[in-house]
Amino acid sequence: MNAIDPTFATSIDFYVILASILFVIGAFGVLIRRNMIVLLMCIELMLNAVNLLLVAFSTYYGKGDAQIFVFFIIVVAAAEATIGLSILIMAYRNNKATDAGLFKNLNG
Amino acid sequence: MDALIVIFLTGLIGLFVGMLKKPMLNLLVTMIGLVLAFFLQLNNGLYTSPLAKYQVLEFNISQLYFSLLAIAFCMLIVLAGYQYFKRDAIHTGDYYGLLLFSLCGAICLIGFTDLFMFFLGLEILSIPIYVMVGIKKQDVLSAEASIKYFFTGAFATAILLFGIALLYGATGSFNLVEIRGIIQSGEYQPTFLFIGILFILGAFLFKVGAVPFHFWGPDVYQGAPEIVTAFMATVVKLAALLAFFKLFNGTFQDLAYFWIGALYFAIILSLFVGYLGALKQTKFKRLLAYSSISNTGYALFALLSLSNSAIGSLWIFLVGYGCATIALLTISMAIHNENDEISSFKGIGYKNPFIGFIMIISLLSLAGIPPLTGFFGKFALLMNAYPQHLYLVILALISSAIGAFLYLRLIVLSLSKDTDTESVAMSSWHYIVLGICAVGILGAWLVVAI
Numbered sequence: 001m002n003a004i005d006p007t008f009a010t011s012i013d014f015y016v017i018l019a020s021i022l023f024v025i026g027a028f029g030v031l032i033r034r035n036m037i038v039l040l041m042c043i044e045l046m047l048n049a050v051n052l053l054l055v056a057f058s059t060y061y062g063k064g065d066a067q068i069f070v071f072f073i074i075v076v077a078a079a080e081a082t083i084g085l086s087i088l089i090m091a092y093r094n095n096k097a098t099d100a101g102l103f104k105n106l107n108g
Numbered sequence: 109m110d111a112l113i114v115i116f117l118t119g120l121i122g123l124f125v126g127m128l129k130k131p132m133l134n135l136l137v138t139m140i141g142l143v144l145a146f147f148l149q150l151n152n153g154l155y156t157s158p159l160a161k162y163q164v165l166e167f168n169i170s171q172l173y174f175s176l177l178a179i180a181f182c183m184l185i186v187l188a189g190y191q192y193f194k195r196d197a198i199h200t201g202d203y204y205g206l207l208l209f210s211l212c213g214a215i216c217l218i219g220f221t222d223l224f225m226f227f228l229g230l231e232i233l234s235i236p237i238y239v240m241v242g243i244k245k246q247d248v249l250s251a252e253a254s255i256k257y258f259f260t261g262a263f264a265t266a267i268l269l270f271g272i273a274l275l276y277g278a279t280g281s282f283n284l285v286e287i288r289g290i291i292q293s294g295e296y297q298p299t300f301l302f303i304g305i306l307f308i309l310g311a312f313l314f315k316v317g318a319v320p321f322h323f324w325g326p327d328v329y330q331g332a333p334e335i336v337t338a339f340m341a342t343v344v345k346l347a348a349l350l351a352f353f354k355l356f357n358g359t360f361q362d363l364a365y366f367w368i369g370a371l372y373f374a375i376i377l378s379l380f381v382g383y384l385g386a387l388k389q390t391k392f393k394r395l396l397a398y399s400s401i402s403n404t405g406y407a408l409f410a411l412l413s414l415s416n417s418a419i420g421s422l423w424i425f426l427v428g429y430g431c432a433t434i435a436l437l438t439i440s441m442a443i444h445n446e447n448d449e450i451s452s453f454k455g456i457g458y459k460n461p462f463i464g465f466i467m468i469i470s471l472l473s474l475a476g477i478p479p480l481t482g483f484f485g486k487f488a489l490l491m492n493a494y495p496q497h498l499y500l501v502i503l504a505l506i507s508s509a510i511g512a513f514l515y516l517r518l519i520v521l522s523l524s525k526d527t528d529t530e531s532v533a534m535s536s537w538h539y540i541v542l543g544i545c546a547v548g549i550l551g552a553w554l555v556v557a558i
Contacts, residue, residue, distance in 0.1 A: 016277070017301075023270055030263050039259055046266035053273040061280045066273075069224060069282065073269060075233045080262055081236050087258050090242055091251045100259070103252040 015056035022049035034101045036091075039082050047077045109165060111149035111179070112215050114141055119208030126201010131194045138186050146179045149158045149215075158495050164225040165216065166229040170419045174350050175218045177423065181342045181430050184209045188541040189335035198242055206236035206243075207339065214347035226351060230268070230315070233347060234261050237340060238242055241332040253331020258484045260324040264314040271307030274300045284359045291362050305360060309367055310354075314434045315348040318408060319377035322401045326385070329397035330448065338437040339392055341400050342430040349407050353422065357411055364414055371411060375500065378405030379507035386514050391448045392440055395514075396433065399474065401510060405430050406504065409489040418492045424486025432470035432482060433547030434541070439463050442538040450521065457523045460534065467522050473549045475515040481549050 022045060031040030051070045058066035088098065095102055118141025125134050155166060167175065180552040186207065193200045206271050209232065214283030238261060242254025276282060278301035314321035331339045360367060381404030389395040407425055410418040441453060442463065457464025473482035486508070490501050 012277075019273075023266075026266070027263075028242075030259070031461065036259070038253070043259075043262045043266055046263075047269065048274050050266065050269040053270070054276065057277040060277075063280065065282060066276055069227075069272075069276075072224065072228060076228070076235075076265075079231070079235055080265070083235055084262065085243055086260055087238060087251075087254050090245055091255050094246075094248045094251045100255070101257060 012060050016053065017047045019053035019056070022046075022052065034086055034099050036098045036100050039100065040081060040088070043084075044081065045054060047073060060070060110152050111145040111175070112165075112212055114145040114148055115208050115215070118142070118207045118215070119212070120207060123201050123205035126199075126204065129200075131190065131200045133199055134204050135186065135190050137210065139183065139200075141208070142179055142186065146176060146183070149175055149179065157477045164222045165219045166221050167219045168421070170416070171218050171350065173356075173423055174426075175215050177426065177430070178211065178214045178218065178346055181346070181434065182207065182339070184434050184541050184544060185335060185338050185342070186340065187537050188434065188441065190537050191535045192333065192335055192441055194439060203240065203243060203335075204360070208239050210236040210240070210339070214343050217347040217351045220354075221284055221352065223275070223284070226355070227269065227272060229347075230351070231265065233344060234265070234315075237336070237344065240336045240339070241328060241423075243336065244333060247331075249331040250333070251331075252487065253328045256324055257328040260314070263320070264311045265326050267307050267314075268311030271304045271309075271311060274304030274307065278304060288359045288362070291360070298546075301363075302366060305363065305367055306370070308355070309370055312348065312352045314373050316345060316352060316404050316408075317399045317401055318374045318404045319381045319401065320374070322381065324380070325401060326389075326394045326397040327456075329400075330391055330392075330394045334393070334437045334441045337396070338434050341396065341433045341437075342426075344446065345400070345404065346406075346426050346430065349410075349422070349426070352408075353419065354412055357414060357416070361414055368412070371408065372500065375405050375408050376503055378402060378408070379504055380510075382545075383507055383510040383514055387510075390450055392450050392453070393437075393448055395450065395470070396436060399511065399514065400429075400433065402507060403474070405507070406486055406489055407446040409500075409504070412493045412497055412500070418489065421488030421492055421555050424481065425489055427548055428473050428481030428483075428485045431471045431545040433550070435470040435545035436464050438538055438541050438545070439467055442534045442542075450518070453518065453522050455522070455525055458525070462542070463534065464522055466546055468519050468545060469549050471519050475512040477512075481551075 026046035026049060026084045029045070030039055033042065051073055054066040054070050054073075058064065076101055090096060091103075118138060120140050121141070122134055125137050149172065154172060168258045170323055186204065189203070193203055213229050213231070213236075217233055220226040222231055224389065229340055238254060238258045241257050242250050244250040275287070278297040279287050281287050281290065291301075310321065317325045329340065332340065334375030356367065378401055382398050382400070382405060385401070386395050386398035389398060407422060439449070439456075440525040443456065453467070456467060469480060473480035476483045493502050
């Protein structure tokens with residue numbers, strides 16, 4: 001294994017727990033909320049939990065590569081939010097609602 | 109690498125050419141770019157590219173063949189879509205551009221050597237498809253499919269990223285070779301590693317559309333335009349399956365005792381849920397979506413071998429499956445099956461014997477009838493898994509019988525007499541696509557023989 005920062009070694013668990021809690025809040029939000037804008041926010045929360053986790057591990061191992069990964073995630077999250085909002089607007093024009101439960105035309 | 113650059117530039121040029129509103133010119137530019145990319149990949153794919161110096165993108169010989177297959181499928185889809193976009197849409201340029209960007213992602217996903225490239229490839233593959241699914245802006249079904257695909261896809265991405273972060277926490281590296289070395293040496297943090305692998309497995313099952321994460325598939329396939337459905341069912345599935353194979357059969361091979369149980373569960377459920385769900389469908393694209401779930405189950409047999417030996421059979425299987433799927437969706441477009449009902453295929457064998465012939469060989473190939481490619485692919489995959497996983501192979505044969513019933517029902521429908529005997533005309537583009545698909549369905553077993 002790689003060199004581990006000694007001042008960090010005892011406390012990595014707290015970062016993992018914090019990131020996991022944030023991630024679970026986001027995941028629950030996606031599963032139980034119906035407003036699609038809130039769903040988008042929950043997905044952002046999940047991605048940010050991952051960012052936090054990666055930064056913590058990066059410092060833990062004393063390597064920078066995970067921090068570069070975080071930049072990629074931020075870029076991809078921005079792209080996803082852009083696409084998501086434009087799809088939302090398109091759906092709103094068809095449906096006049098942002099409630100995910102109203103999309104019931106496709107089933108069977 | 110060169111192919112990737114050519115495809116990307118062609119996509120960009122296609123976006124600008126689209127402003128001229130000349131679909132023919134757009135098709136020409138795209139096809140020239142794809143053919144060029146195909147031959148560049150064939151010639152230079154194996155050489156060290158400038159980016160390979162940083163160990164993010166490298167092709168070995170089998171991955172090269174998979175990337176060629178992806179480009180070839182994309183060419184077929186572009187040709188098949190010409191008529192559709194000339195008639196229905198004003199967004200021709202956007203469609204060609206997004207299709208090519210998505211293909212870039214597929215090629216990254218086939219050649220990655222690093223979790224960076226893996227994640228980026230997956231996103232480059234997915235994000236254009238979120239848009240393409242909703243490309244019919246006025247259509248309620250298309251918008252709904254787009255919303256559903258976007259939210260489930262973004263959720264899966266977040267889960268995958270959490271898995272990757274935990275994997276990094278366990279091993280301290282993003283490089284596949286290094287991670288494998290660390291796993292073999294045993295110097296990893298076991299909790300993070302196992303939870304991370306479970307998360308990554310879940311995200312993959314979602315991306316390839318296997319049960320228990322298949323629920324989005326039928327809805328999205330039905331709502332999307334036929335062309336996009338064809339792309340999702342072939343290129344996306346191919347790239348995701350190969351990445352799945354590479355990561356689990358390569359990097360996590362030594363932990364097979366841990367993940368193989370979950371994979372067993374997913375394969376068995378996929379085999380049956382797909383075909384049983386397809387039996388009661390009346391919408392054609394929905395039926396195809398369910399049948400593709402079962403086909404994914406067969407393709408996942410390649411992962412059970414825990415070696416590289418199954419990769420050739422996976423290739424043959426995907427050739428048969430992809431050609432048949434593209435042919436069936438092209439037929440659906442050619443007969444203007446707007447409301448997507450299965451009954452529109454009634455008597456098609458009399459109305460246009462060529463379409464009828466292609467339809468029958470595609471369905472027989474999907475069902476796995478001997479002289480066709482689909483049979484050889486399925487046979488090779490099952491033979492690879494047979495020694496260790498006898499019960500799974502027996503279950504696959506049972507599910508194959510259900511599938512045969514499903515496909516034979518469609519064949520009977522296409523050969524039954526219809527009251528309306530007006531013959532169906534087809535554009536020459538569709539004839540070309542169907543002809544090439546027929547070659548793929550009838551002739552790929554020659555590759556096995558050689």
